[in-house]
Amino acid sequence: MYLPPQFAPRDAAIAREVIRSHPFASLISVDDDGLPFVTQLPLHLEEEGECLLLLGHVARPNPHGRYLRERPKAKVSFLGPHAYMSPRVYPDLARVPTWNYLAVHVVVEARVIEAFADKDRLLKHLIHDHDPAYADQWRSLDEDYQHRMMQGITAFELRVTDLQCKVKLNQHRPESHLAMLQAYECGNENERALANWMGRLGLG
Numbered sequence: 001m002y003l004p005p006q007f008a009p010r011d012a013a014i015a016r017e018v019i020r021s022h023p024f025a026s027l028i029s030v031d032d033d034g035l036p037f038v039t040q041l042p043l044h045l046e047e048e049g050e051c052l053l054l055l056g057h058v059a060r061p062n063p064h065g066r067y068l069r070e071r072p073k074a075k076v077s078f079l080g081p082h083a084y085m086s087p088r089v090y091p092d093l094a095r096v097p098t099w100n101y102l103a104v105h106v107v108v109e110a111r112v113i114e115a116f117a118d119k120d121r122l123l124k125h126l127i128h129d130h131d132p133a134y135a136d137q138w139r140s141l142d143e144d145y146q147h148r149m150m151q152g153i154t155a156f157e158l159r160v161t162d163l164q165c166k167v168k169l170n171q172h173r174p175e176s177h178l179a180m181l182q183a184y185e186c187g188n189e190n191e192r193a194l195a196n197w198m199g200r201l202g203l204g
Helices: 013-021 064-070 116-130 132-140 143-151 174-185 189-200
Strands: 024-030 036-042 044-048 051-059 073-085 098-113 153-168
Touching (some): 013 098, 013 153, 024 064, 036 116, 051 098, 064 153, 073 174, 073 189, 098 116, 116 143
Antiparallel strands (some): 044 051
């Protein structure tokens, strides 16, 4: 990730918040031809002391499961709120448009999960994250059915070995902040989310 120092947040909790609030990630591995292979999927974040773990799964026919077995090192990208920024926010005219966003990129080491109990724990985390009302229904399903469903996925734990977080909100151009904030506050969902981050970070 290209990360100018003005866009690198000092608070490590920001990266964890972006991951949890935007868990639909891009998992990137190298395929057999040496090209990037990308799968979009939801991931669950767990913290074990200073260590961060991401839990997820793909369909068993997806070759990504094999790539993770053979080449466990991979990258994961999370994209938070993002929106266009008009040069009209500047008091002078000699400016260009840009795009503001929050993003997290992590390097991970993958471990494929085989045991039924560990897969079940992983799925329950994802159910709790996205559809907690479904938890009772999953628990009530026939155990043979659950086992068949588990056999249809490749589940994995991704241990984070390196993390970069980028918060690009035009921090280095304070003359634009008030107009940016006003524009984003009355904009779409992404723009309002960026306005909220500007307020939290004291911009505008």
